[in-house]
Amino acid sequence: MKKFLVFMFSMFSVQFSVMAEELSVKNQIEFANGQWNKAFNAGDVDSLKQLYKNDATLSPGNGAILKGRDAVAQLFQSFVDNGVTNHQIETDAIYSTDDQITQVGYWHADGKDSNGEKISFGGVLSLVLVKTEDGSWLIQSHIWNMQP
Template sequence: MKKLFNILAVIGFIATGAASSAMADDTDATVVLNTVNATWNDTFNSGDSNALAALYAEDATLSPGNGTVLEGREAIASLFKSFVDSGVHNHTIETINAYHQQDQIVQIGKWQAQGTNEQQEIITFGGVLMTVIEKNADGQWITQSHIWNMGQ
């Protein structure tokens, strides 16, 4: 419940514009976010869904924009395995804005990936994402919550 309250509090700060500072003003947080995103993209693009799920907290939540919420690493690994098995690759993340407080970073960004259509042609697709990244007890930055949608 405490983690949920923290996430809701950060989202509330974003909505009211009261977040402590934008990432552009904080070099350390920017470096963390760039590293987290690069690791996430590299791991997804390697096709290792279990390694990708390990970048999430044990009790992480993820919503792939279809009205469902997945909970935990096993469910997250299963979803990403289905994407990899379907040929999704070349994933990238572009941060649009991010906010931080202490050991938590909230990112809003754009994502893009490639796959193939029924004619086996390469297509590019993407959308908007929001992630909540927290420093765990071991000092590692992991994803606590991840939500995305898909644009036209």
């Protein structure tokens, strides 16, 4: 009986450890999404730029691949300048290793059409975060599409 209880306790400990690690990854994604949305919705492109690695890649669903923080910042500045606001990210799936987290989810935002009327739009995104040498997480790759 004692061996059985030790076995059950050890199994519980392993399961709890895995659950805590998953929770930690989920919390990291929620934190990263919160930082991203906060910076974008405030129009703070400089803070948004700092969430990306220097050599980050981004594809905004038009067949192009932008490379580097400056190119990423220029794209987001154009969105801010054109009135895109209220950006939100909803996570669908998370895949992780010790030094990389990949998120697949949905994004939504508000803007204005050519007549100045308010519109909402969104799509699917894939976001890859990598752990840096100092232990922080930065975006290495960001890809999205837009659904009509």
